[in-house]
């Protein structure tokens with residue numbers, strides 16, 4: 001007879017626990033509700049899963065390095081995109097958010113460098129990415145959603161209004 005406690009525990013594993021044991025699973029609590037941002041976050045998660053695969057299926061260090069570089073590049077461009085959206089929306093905590101991105105970039109950069117120099121830090125980096133990213137999405141990113149959404153809706157409204165007037169008087 002299986003231990004029912006175990007079944008319950010495995011059923012209620014958080015995405016973080018899943019990630020440390022295996023692949024990351026996207027759960028609804030990670031959605032911000034801003035489509036373009038959610039797509040980017042999901043893509044970062046895909047990259048993290050690729051890194052997990054590369055590490056656990058005996059890929060060459062060179063290939064693992066390539067996945068790390070792509071993941072870091074994509075994450076950096078996501079940060080830049082996110083910051084520009086916040087800027088446009090006049091998000092009051094842009095400066096603090098930028099700082100958090102900056103510190104994380106430095107941290108990841110030093111892992112990247114150690115990996116390049118031959119240190120086997122890919123598992124450590126993998127775990128850092130998972131814990132940091134999920135916490136950041138749920139806490140820091142969730143905080144700007146309201147401002148950015150409002151700004152996007154306003155933009156959409158003005159564009160539609162312009163379209164309406166040009167149809168009327170054009």
Ligand SMILES: [Fe+2]
Nearest residue numbers: 082136140141
């Ligand atoms: Fe962010």
Ligand SMILES: [Fe+2]
Nearest residue numbers: 041082137141
């Ligand atoms: Fe983000």
